[in-house]
Amino acid sequence: MTKQIDDWALATLALRVGHDRTPEGEHSEPIFATSSFVFKSAAEAAARFGGDEPGNIYSRFTNPTVQAFEQRLAAMEGGDSCVATASGMSAILAVCMGLLQTGDHIVSSRSIFGTTHVLFNTYLTKFGIETSYVDLTDLAGWEEAIRPETKLLFLETPSNPLTEIADISAIAELAHSRGCLLVVDNCFCTPVLQQPLALGADIVVHSATKYIDGQGRCVGGAVVGDAKLVGEEVFGVLRSTGPTMSPFNAWTFLKGLETLSLRMHKHSENAAQLANWLQNEPLIETVHYPGLVSHPQHQLMLKQQHASGGILSFVVEGGQEAAWKFIDATRMLSITANLGDAKTTITHPATTTHGRLSPEEKAMSGISDGLIRVAVGLEDAADIQADLQRGLDSLVE
Ligand SMILES: *Cc1c(COP(=O)(O)O)cnc(C)c1O
Secondary structure, three states, X not given: OOOOOOOOOHHHHXXXXXXXXXXXXXXXXXXXXXXXXXXXXXXXXXXXXXXXXXXXXXXOOOOHHHHHHHHHHHHHHOOOEEEEEOOHHHHHHHHHHHHXXXXXXXXXXXXXXXXHHHHHHHHHHHHOOEEEEEOOOOHHHHHHHOOOOEEEEEEEOOOOOOOXXXXXXXXXXXXXXXXXXXXXXOOOOHHHHOOOOXXXXXXXXXXXXXXXXXXXXOOOEEEEEOOOHHHHHHHHHHHHHOOEOOHHHHHHHHHHHHHHHHHHHHHHHHHHHHHHHHOOOOOEEEEEOOOOOOOOOHHHHHHHOOOOOOEEEEEEOOHHHHHHHHHHHOOOOEEOOOOOOOOOEEEOHHHOOOOOOOHHHHHHHOOOOOEEEEEOOOOOHHHHHHHHHHHHHXXXX
């Protein structure tokens, strides 16, 4: 690993950690497109396989490009170890397979990524692992849901799409007082805006597909934490079950990390400007954005995050018909459920990302028919506003 100067700031870590330059003297990180590695002798091969000597064997286990990404993200999150995965979902799966067994129990916030619900409810249950759901912001609810067999507490903050904020320190303290681990999906903030490990969380998971890539190109994920839980247990799952990150994707994500700090602050700045404008528009009932003083956890966000993030949502008067009309009237924004892209995306959660929920579940999760989510990109904020104005105009036609 590159020599790391102790007090480097995050923006420097994002550029300088992880690349061990080869004798060619390359400036950009090379893509090691190789499935296996060659040994100098039979004895060296035996030593590597026996674990007596460190080094590469096979790219399902380790690959230098992937390791550069892992070391860089670990440094940025402030963790000892990082394991890169083929997707965000395989990061969450690897944590569950590495740390849980039949009979264990998870307490999770209700407002998590839809496929994480499917993983917990459809697949982990097949192996006798149950999940209970609680409100992200209800600390007493978290406490009541913990059972003797609870092993993991799992949350995403800010939540999608209502941008509720969890008190990571308080939930970490609760987890530890009851012998549980806290896992935080840090996809929406990235280490630039929030470092859950420093707030007491044990493990951070990422969908690198989102802001870490930042330009909507590759699918990938990562798990960050200490050397034992992540470096041994989660790594062991990846090594033996195989959802590892490809070297090409790792290279793309390394390039993403280099500009992550600049981008996250610009996403936040653009989103804050739009949220401030939207909250004064008469046809908008509510704006959900943690940067607004009116947001219920605004003070907590200021304490826990370095900026308010790029995701906002709002409710238009007139339910689904009005929301669809609004979305269809935009001309520049991309109608897609992806987020964390440089291009602004707009989506109707009730009929897409949250379409599988029953009417009761939607009501409980605050997914109303007039709700629209915008993942604010890096275009000029005035152009995004002009496009959203087309949506507003369509409601009075
Ligand atoms: C997209 C997403 C995931 C899943 O990541 P994939 O890379 O799509 O597998 C998990 N958590 C959150 C918060 C996400 O937005």
